[in-house]
Amino acid sequence: MINLDIIKSTYEGESAEENSKNLQKYITDTTLWTESAGFPYAGIYQGYDQIYQQVFAKLRADWINYTFTPENYIAASNMVVAYGTYSAVNKATGKAFKARVAHIWVLENKKIISFEQIVDSQPVVEAMEK
Numbered sequence: 001m002i003n004l005d006i007i008k009s010t011y012e013g014e015s016a017e018e019n020s021k022n023l024q025k026y027i028t029d030t031t032l033w034t035e036s037a038g039f040p041y042a043g044i045y046q047g048y049d050q051i052y053q054q055v056f057a058k059l060r061a062d063w064i065n066y067t068f069t070p071e072n073y074i075a076a077s078n079m080v081v082a083y084g085t086y087s088a089v090n091k092a093t094g095k096a097f098k099a100r101v102a103h104i105w106v107l108e109n110k111k112i113i114s115f116e117q118i119v120d121s122q123p124v125v126e127a128m129e130k
Contacts, residue, residue, distance in 0.1 A: 011070050028112070029046070032044055033046070039117065039119055041055050064088060069087065071085065086119065089127075095129075
């Protein structure tokens with residue numbers, strides 16, 4: 001499996017559960033995951049447990065149908081960039097949003113070394129404001 005296929009498998013599975021299992025398969029204890037400054041879950045997290053607790057569990061707790069819809073991918077050497085749109089409805093406010101986003105993935109030996117999110121955080125933050 002090439003790097004592009006690995007990253008596509010984390011977005012384009014038959015279900016969110018399949019995407020999550022695929023992601024977990026390629027993350028190591030040393031994988032660094034960066035959520036953008038200004039994003040509600042901003043920070044740098046290491047390994048699947050930290051990533052899950054600080055990002056995915058919070059997304060599930062705070063949002064209805066939080067989705068990244070990939071528009072396209074760019075792959076070069078050990079890097080894959082996926083770009084597209086986030087969308088969801090905030091559970092506390094009932095407000096929906098859409099935000100443009102890019103994900104930068106670096107892989108080595110078919111494992112994810114790092115992930116960096118670049119996102120227009122303003123629509124996300126505004127959807128959370130009462």
